[in-house]
Amino acid sequence: MITYKNVCKKYDDVTVVKNLNLTVHDGEFVVFVGPSGCGKTTSLKMINRLIEMDEGTIYIDDQDVNKIDGDQLRRGIGYVIQQIGLFPNLTIKENILVVPRLLKWSEEKCEARVHELLELVGMPYEENAHKYPKEMSGGQQQRIGVLRALAGEPPIILMDEPFGALDPVTRENLQDELKILQKKLHKTIIFVTHDMDEAIKMADRIAFMYDGKLLQVASPEDMLRNPADPIIKSFMSKHVSTLENQSLDLKCKDVMSTDILLITEQKKAMEIMSLMKQKEMNWAIVVDEEKTFKGTISLQNIKKQGELTGVAQDLMDTKAETILLTADAKEAFNRLMKSRAKFLVVVSENGKTVGIITKSIITEKLANVVWGDLDWVL
Amino acid sequence: MAMRFVVQHLYLVCMACLFTAFFGLILGAVAYMFKWIRSFILGVVDVLQTIPVLALLGVIMLFFGASSTTVIIGIVLYSLLPVVRNTYTGLETVDPGVKEAAQGMGMNRWQRLFKIELPLAFPMVFTGIRIAVVTSIGIAVFGAVVGGGGLGSTINRAILIQDMDTLMKATLMLMAMAMVFDFGMSIIEKRLQAR
Ligand SMILES: Nc1ncnc2c1ncn2[C@@H]1O[C@H](COP(=O)(O)OP(=O)(O)OP(=O)(O)O)[C@@H](O)[C@H]1O
Ligand SMILES: [Mg+2]
Numbered sequence: 001m002i003t004y005k006n007v008c009k010k011y012d013d014v015t016v017v018k019n020l021n022l023t024v025h026d027g028e029f030v031v032f033v034g035p036s037g038c039g040k041t042t043s044l045k046m047i048n049r050l051i052e053m054d055e056g057t058i059y060i061d062d063q064d065v066n067k068i069d070g071d072q073l074r075r076g077i078g079y080v081i082q083q084i085g086l087f088p089n090l091t092i093k094e095n096i097l098v099v100p101r102l103l104k105w106s107e108e109k110c111e112a113r114v115h116e117l118l119e120l121v122g123m124p125y126e127e128n129a130h131k132y133p134k135e136m137s138g139g140q141q142q143r144i145g146v147l148r149a150l151a152g153e154p155p156i157i158l159m160d161e162p163f164g165a166l167d168p169v170t171r172e173n174l175q176d177e178l179k180i181l182q183k184k185l186h187k188t189i190i191f192v193t194h195d196m197d198e199a200i201k202m203a204d205r206i207a208f209m210y211d212g213k214l215l216q217v218a219s220p221e222d223m224l225r226n227p228a229d230p231i232i233k234s235f236m237s238k239h240v241s242t243l244e245n246q247s248l249d250l251k252c253k254d255v256m257s258t259d260i261l262l263i264t265e266q267k268k269a270m271e272i273m274s275l276m277k278q279k280e281m282n283w284a285i286v287v288d289e290e291k292t293f294k295g296t297i298s299l300q301n302i303k304k305q306g307e308l309t310g311v312a313q314d315l316m317d318t319k320a321e322t323i324l325l326t327a328d329a330k331e332a333f334n335r336l337m338k339s340r341a342k343f344l345v346v347v348s349e350n351g352k353t354v355g356i357i358t359k360s361i362i363t364e365k366l367a368n369v370v371w372g373d374l375d376w377v378l
Numbered sequence: 379m380a381m382r383f384v385v386q387h388l389y390l391v392c393m394a395c396l397f398t399a400f401f402g403l404i405l406g407a408v409a410y411m412f413k414w415i416r417s418f419i420l421g422v423v424d425v426l427q428t429i430p431v432l433a434l435l436g437v438i439m440l441f442f443g444a445s446s447t448t449v450i451i452g453i454v455l456y457s458l459l460p461v462v463r464n465t466y467t468g469l470e471t472v473d474p475g476v477k478e479a480a481q482g483m484g485m486n487r488w489q490r491l492f493k494i495e496l497p498l499a500f501p502m503v504f505t506g507i508r509i510a511v512v513t514s515i516g517i518a519v520f521g522a523v524v525g526g527g528g529l530g531s532t533i534n535r536a537i538l539i540q541d542m543d544t545l546m547k548a549t550l551m552l553m554a555m556a557m558v559f560d561f562g563m564s565i566i567e568k569r570l571q572a573r
Contacts, residue, residue, distance in 0.1 A: 048482065050478070050481060050482060071484045071485070071486045072484065073484070074481070074482055074483065074484035075483070075484030076484075079479070079482035079483065081475060081478060081479060081482070082475075083473070083474070083475025083476075083478070083479075084475065084479075085473070085475035085476045085477075085478060085479030085480075085482075086476075086479070087476060087479070087480070087493075087494055087498075088473075088476070088498065089494065089497040089498055089573075098483050098485070099483050099484065102483070102484055102485065102489075145479075148483070
């Protein structure tokens with residue numbers, strides 16, 4: 001059990017955490033949520049005393065954290081951060097064993113622990129233990145980050161936006177895995193995020209902070225139903241995505257544009273250019289006879305080649321991403337907003353190329369859905 | 379040009395660089411760990427390099443006489459700057475996320491320094507050592523003035539008797555030495571950085 005009692009933190013004259021009182025029970029998953037700069041990280045780091053409080057105390061099972069040696073305290077509390085912070089000079093195994101070694105566990109116990117933990121997240125020991133962090137993807141690295149925090153068998157884990165730097169798909173996966181781990185291991189977890197969707201998904205209870213104050217502590221359902229403050233209400237409507245809120249079920253086919261120019265692989269550069277001119281487009285999608293997506297080609301690209309003797313097949317760019325016609329519009333939106341892709345090519349279930357989604361197309365379509373048909377006078 | 383002087387020159391450079399690396403690393407780490415003494419250390423090594431080499435050697439000679447010890451101390455003081463600076467900067471610029479994780483795991487500051495920060499800063503420290511080595515090959519030439527021997531002696535004598543041939547050879551030898559060390563060490567450096 002973690003108990004904040006009248007905790008205050010000041011930087012110079014500014015009080016960034018104001019008289020915080022909160023009890024987190026054993027095995028509970030509590031999420032601190034709130035806008036940037038509201039004091040979430042500060043509140044979290046005062047538990048393991050990476051930040052010292054100015055007033056009040058925090059008790060862990062009736063023990064005042066200020067009366068424990070800082071390093072000793074931290075060895076007993078798991079810690080996961082957004083920057084992941086795996087040690088690049090150590091292997092995955094050595095990274096995981098940092099705390100057990102600090103706790104002077106025996107070599108056999110350490111060895112067994114690494115096997116057990118890697119198994120827990122389905123990463124085979126032989127394949128992974130001796131890798132270095134940079135040989136892994138961000139998602140895998142943060143999996144190890146979580147294992148490293150679990151390694152010393154701490155009853156409490158602190159997580160500061162642990163999945164904030166990951167792409168949406170990986171993020172979703174890790175959230176699910178963490179939920180499962182939590183069910184299995186019954187750790188007490190305090191988790192910081194500024195993403196209300198994430199808070200609602202993960203939390204047993206959400207602690208909403210604003211400007212250094214705790215405005216409400218409630219289960220996700222209660223907070224959604226009875227937000228204690230207009231600020232919370234507006235924060236939730238902004239962050240719980242509009243689509244979910246209105247329980248609309250938009251698919252890619254609702255938000256795509258079918259105004260595309262399809263050309264076959266064998267079309268010559270000259271022909272492509274005149275087709276583009278006719279259609280007033282500066283790009284086209286290359287497909288085969290079955291209309292299966294092959295690549296994209298832009299006017300610029302053709303011009304760059306200089307000679308106009310090539311065929312589409314040789315000039316096209318095959319890197320473009322595709323998305324299924326029946327996929328959620330939300331997924332398309334996430335991918336466009338959070339990845340480098342400028343557009344997604346929409347394909348039907350039998351593999352035919354049917355349309356395209358760009359940021360401006362999806363924004364326009366969504367706006368139409370939310371506010372009705374608007375006249376786009378530009 | 380006697381081979382003896384080349385060997386002597388290399389001896390001066392190697393000895394000096396061992397000390398430079400050792401003390402430079404310690405001073406750089408101390409500057410990183412203890413804020414109150416940081417600007418003093420960084421300031422002093424900075425100033426040391428602005429003293430003309432001959433004047434510096436002259437002062438040291440007052441204490442250690444005309445000997446290779448004087449030359450070695452001179453070289454060390456003169457080439458400390460790149461090692462100290464790079465050690466300090468290397469430690470300072472270790473990824474803050476990594477530092478925070480190390481502290482959050484409960485490593486104390488010495489464990490953090492030796493297990494995480496120094497290994498990660500090492501490529502940068504090594505660059506400092508490379509610069510120090512190349513600099514000291516040049517500085518060691520002044521060693522002849524205070525009785526340290528080395529290629530400086532060869533050059534001095536060649537100038538006195540106007541032996542252009544030897545003068546050229548000795549100069550080329552110095553340039554070759556500097557280039558070999560620079561090149562060899564930068565290969566190691568690339569390896570370190572690639573890790
Ligand atoms: N070392 C510091 N010195 C001065 N002010 C600080 C310091 N650290 C944090 N603050 C201030 O304290 C306030 C709370 O910071 P904190 O990091 O806890 O916010 P947060 O809720 O975690 O925000 P974010 O979502 O951006 O991470 C902020 O206004 C911040 O500017
Ligand atoms: Mg924060």
